Amino acid sequence: MNTYKTADIARMFDIHVNTVRLYEKCRLIPQPERLSNGYRVFTDLHVEQFKLARAALQTEMLQNGLRKKAVDIIKTSAAGDYEKAAELTRHYIDQVEIEISNAEEAIQITHKLLSSMETEPNNKDFLLTRKDTAHYLHVTIDTLRNWELNGLFTVKRLKNGYRVYSADDLQRLKIIRSLRCANYSLSSILRMLNALSIDPGTNIREIINTPKQDDDIITACDKLLTSLQEAKENALFAAGQIEIMKRMAGTV
Known part of the structure; x- marks a missing residue:
């Protein structure tokens, strides 16, 4: 896999480096490894997880716990439990529908x-x-x-x-x-x-x-x-990201 620095990830997603660190702190991405000098090392798996997280959080749907469920999907995927994350995503899509x-x-x-x-x-x-x-x-x-x-x-x-x-x-x-x-x-x-x-x-x-x-x-x-339709489309994208990461992690 390719490796990236914190600044590379920030530049890739047009966010501040502190936002990258916040994603790590909130467990929205897998814990990155660190070099002996303390620098974080991100991989292609982190890149795909960032794509999932940003899509899932893109639409601010709060009713009936949808926002919390979106966060649960992200955290479950970040923890590497892709089967559970896929199941949570299916339930989320069902509720949005x-x-x-x-x-x-x-x-x-x-x-x-x-x-x-x-x-x-x-x-x-x-x-x-x-x-x-x-x-x-x-x-x-x-x-x-x-x-x-x-x-x-x-x-x-x-x-x-x-x-x-x-x-x-x-x-x-x-x-x-x-x-x-x-x-x-x-x-x-x-x-x-x-x-x-x-x-x-x-x-x-x-x-x-x-x-x-x-x-x-x-x-x-x-x-x-419009917001509900966007939430559904983002969830479908997240489902695709989960499948990508499952393959990358060698779990299928």
Whole structure:
């Protein structure tokens, strides 16, 4: 195998030498051998492991433990247990595919709820308190308060100041709940709702997955469908890297 210095690895991946040392400290790569002068010696196996680690960490997916599972894959591979790493990667891909399915299903549910709001007559006499609404939707009062504070809906008030929720409010809240259960961010849901208020014919799937260019901070859940697909592609790449390293280590 070829051998490399710390600076060679840093240059190869366009990272700082301290980042290379951090990968070692965090056990994201195999422990490199050291020369008598203390210099680290990296091999082609380290190079392939770096490729795996950087791909697995590329997408910041936090929901349902996906980030931790990605780190577990990296550390297991770095420890040389390639069979276990391959198994963990398969489970990771399976979970990401479930997340993608949930995200797509939430969009379909949104379409159906919006359609029912357009076709079903509005019962103006139907009003629920915040407590009853939370119970009906199986969410907490704090969740409703959080959605309202983040501008996802505006609730009506009685003369005594008490909030009341209409049938249309419940449909809107069902949409929000469905999308939040699928891990869409509050900002992406608000972006979609605002777009629909301007143009009811807005492409929901496109708008909820496309952050505005002037957004200061964009998280993975602000472009959930794209991020999940990227996470799957990176995991498939990681699976390929594991097979490469298995062959290099002579375990197959």
